[in-house]
Amino acid sequence: MTERIDGHTLLIGLMAYPIRHSMSPTMHNNAFAKLGLNYAYLAFEIDNKKLPSAIESIRTLDMRGSNVSMPNKQKVLPLLDKLDPAAEMCGAVNTIVNDDGILTGYTTDGIGFMKSLDDEGINIRGHKMTLAGAGGAGTAIAVQAALDGVSEMSIFNLHDAEWENAKHNVDLINERTSCHATLHELEDRDDFKKEIQDSYIYTDATGVGMKPLEDKTLVDDPSWLRKDLIVFDTVYAPRTTKLMKVAQEAGVEHVFNGLGMMLEQGAAAFKLWTGEDMPVDYIRHILFDEDAAAQK
Structure with missing residues (x-):
């Protein structure tokens, strides 16, 4: 990780509460490293009360985007500039993409x-x-x-x-x-x-x-x-x-x-942020091997 992070690294977040259990940082950071992409993915414990200022920080910090999870998937809608048609139909967002300060919400769940x-x-x-x-x-x-x-x-x-x-x-x-x-x-x-x-x-x-x-x-x-x-x-x-x-x-x-669902929704979000296909088999191996080891 230290070899990848420099002054050009772009931040991607995960905003939810509770969230410290999440496997998403492991998934995305390993995928970035595998493909040599200069991004870092961090989890932030954000509830509905903190959500408006947290979403504004995506613009302020010029983050590439963020995932959002419970309890924020619906509360985030009015805080965004645009919605993908599927997200609009669902009335929920789990992925935000920042394009020069314009925040677009998607759903990949x-x-x-x-x-x-x-x-x-x-x-x-x-x-x-x-x-x-x-x-x-x-x-x-x-x-x-x-x-x-x-x-x-x-x-x-x-x-x-x-x-x-x-x-x-x-x-x-x-x-x-x-x-x-x-x-x-x-x-x-x-x-x-x-x-x-x-x-x-x-x-x-x-x-x-x-x-x-x-x-x-x-x-x-x-x-x-x-x-x-x-x-x-x-x-x-x-x-x-x-x-x-x-x-x-x-x-x-x-x-x-929900581990397989988490992996595949993450792969869809990864594509939206980076334009690259997540190395799904590689990440599945990491997640499921760690999962098996944790159960021993």
């Missing part, structure tokens, strides 16, 4: 979700998905999955601040894609169980399972899960979430955390 499943040889197109969560990641996943050909989607959310966004997501999907989406109350446990059992894939795009809720899961009964169901938890710290443990107890064959 949905791309990362679908590509990570493709990497595992799993095709959910033409099938039904039950999705929990309608925040930034949940919205991006829902929209991209619908655009890519998922035929039916049951979206569950609490009656909280994201409920109206969930309604908007359903309307948008039904109006602009061939996917049939329905909205359900997460408080209705019987309905939640029924829809999961009727699905090809269950995806949890909430923050349940990560700190400080690492001992929690929306699905705590293994009998809800079939062995041939695909279970995908977008959380990747801890590597094995409570949901994943329940799925493993149920004998589910295909259980994933």
Whole structure:
């Protein structure tokens, strides 16, 4: 790292809270080094309160851009100059690109979700998905999955601040894609169980399972899960979430955390910042080897 950083190094950030667990700095800095690119990627713990001044610092410091994650993916929209069409449709941003002080927001989460499943040889197109969560990641996943050909989607959310966004997501999907989406109350446990059992894939795009809720899961009964169901938890710290443990107890064959999604959404952001393709196989080797070592 010290050999790469000089007076010409451009900074790229990650703004979220909490964020010290993130693998994104490891991913991007290793990719920069591999390709000989003069960038540095740092994580900053930024919540909604600090977000406006943090976004302005991208311009002030002439940063190349930044990732944003929970809880900032939707709050950041009015702070930007332009939105990519996909980000506008999702109403959420996870990647910002700074072009001479003009900040453009993009979303790569949905791309990362679908590509990570493709990497595992799993095709959910033409099938039904039950999705929990309608925040930034949940919205991006829902929209991209619908655009890519998922035929039916049951979206569950609490009656909280994201409920109206969930309604908007359903309307948008039904109006602009061939996917049939329905909205359900997460408080209705019987309905939640029924829809999961009727699905090809269950995806949890909430923050349940990560700190400080690492001992929690929306699905705590293994009998809800079939062995041939695909279970995908977008959380990747801890590597094995409570949901994943329940799925493993149920004998589910295909259980994933969000590490692959994180890798592929990062590759898409990397391309936006640098114009270069991330050396994905090289980075996957680093991330997954470190992940395996951490579990020993």
